[in-house]
Amino acid sequence: MKVAIVDDERLARAELRRLLKAHDDVAIAGEAKNVEEAEALLQRETIDVLLLDIQMPDGTGFDLLERLDRVPAVVMTTAYDEHAVHAFQINALDYLLKPIAPDRLAQALDRARRAAQAAARTRVTSGASGPKKPAIDRVFVRDADRCWLVNVAEIRLLEAEGNYARVHFGANRPLILRSLQTLEARLNPALFFRVSRSAIINLHAVEGIETDVDGSLTVSLRGGPQVKVSRRQSRRLRDELSL
């Protein structure tokens, strides 16, 4: 398991390194002491688990996550149980309070291992016809004062809104600054389908399909809106679902 450490204090990084030595399957892929360095490190290396501090000189850990195309499993490390941690609502793998207790770290790494195995399984089942780059497992979404680390599988629908994409998951539909093209390239094509110029749906979230007079389809998503499928894509979707 490849781990990266991001913290602005050298001693805090040294302490984490020391604690991680107890775990044989953990390889430290790199360290960074601010958001900028961390971004470069994560573009260079493919990381399984990111141990991430919240306060850094040039921004917060959330700022870093927002800049990443590919978000690894994240374990937040912080000195104090502040509201920033609570604001981070969904799917941060874990968070550790400094000084970090060794058994709490072991627990967090355990979770990371299980998450990685689960992700690997989905990748295998989704077949070899994947995109050139491996599909992303999660996206970081920030909306006003809330943020989420969303598992891609939980996303029902992505809608284009100008330069932004509206992400529908659970009861939330925040906006992220990403075009549908960029997102489509990173999503698992066995799971996500581009229904029109302005929408991508999760095929597992499809609840019902209706055929319109002109032969195009309208898809009802579980717990979400109905989405019109363009005429061209309706034909492809029929093939895809072998209707």
Place this chain on the structure above:
Amino acid sequence: MEVRRPERAYWLCQFGGWGLYTLYVLTLAVQFEGGLRLKSVVSVVGFLLVVAPLATHALRAWILRNGWLEMSAARALPRAAAAVVLLAASLGALTGVVNVAVLRNGEWRTWFPQVMGGVASGYAMALTIWMWIYFTVQDRRRRRVLEVKALKLEVVARDARLRTLESQLNPHFLFNSLNSVRALVAEDPQRAQMMITRLSELLRYTLQSNGREVVPLDEELRAVEDYLAIERVRFEERLTVDLEVEPAARRHRVPRMLVLTLVENAMKHGIGRLTHGGVVKVGATVAGDRLLVRVANSGSLHINANGAGLGLSNARERLQLIYGDGASLALEPDGAFVVAAVSVPLQPATAAALQVTA
């Protein structure tokens, strides 16, 4: 609270008042009867120094039980008047009955209507005066109690406000420091020991106020030095500290934790936001009758302004509560630095008063 003393003053007034009235009635008796007759003296002293005080004491109990003191004048006055008339009539009647039937006082037998009328109206006058004195005294006392209560509330509110304004050590700092100590234990045990000592001193200072609102600058600066020594361990080459304090300034007083708050601010909003770190300068001088303390950090006000507001506005409000308009706190850019400048009078006026509240 004070139960005994008002009670004694009350009885003193009761007997003092009735005593004076007794003397007055006795002089009248001397004039009318041409001397003091035993029966009259017994009647006057018995009624005016024993029965009347007991009667008015009962009246007081009645007044208190029925809450006349809390009533508006419009409601209390008719009640008081009725009480005076009723009580004067009953005391007059009782005096008459006792003098005629028990003492067999000759004066009373011959001049009954006149004597009876004189005695009853005398009671009415005395009771009116009694009523007036009682209500006036009670009213004054209640007003004073209310004033004291208001003053006490004011002090309590001010105290509470000061306590909430006094900054606590930031828990973030505390746990980050402990994290650094944990790392140092393996890496450099001697520095770890130094840091534990510094941290203990600092915690002791921040936790033990002993009710003191102001402390000698010297004491405050020792805490600041502990704080900065710990931050130097955490920030390493990213923090340079520069202390320039005039020896004469050290013995003058500053609000406890004030300089520490400014230094914490300088770290959090200044050095903490600079990737390559910077300098924190602490300076203090005496200028005339004022103590000037400056805390400067590398960086720009733009970065500092972000969130620095609360700590500073709390510090300002505290200065206002302690010194009134006699102190100031300003945050301004100065070249490549942001400077927090405090100016306080050398002899804080309310310092002594503030030390009482612990």
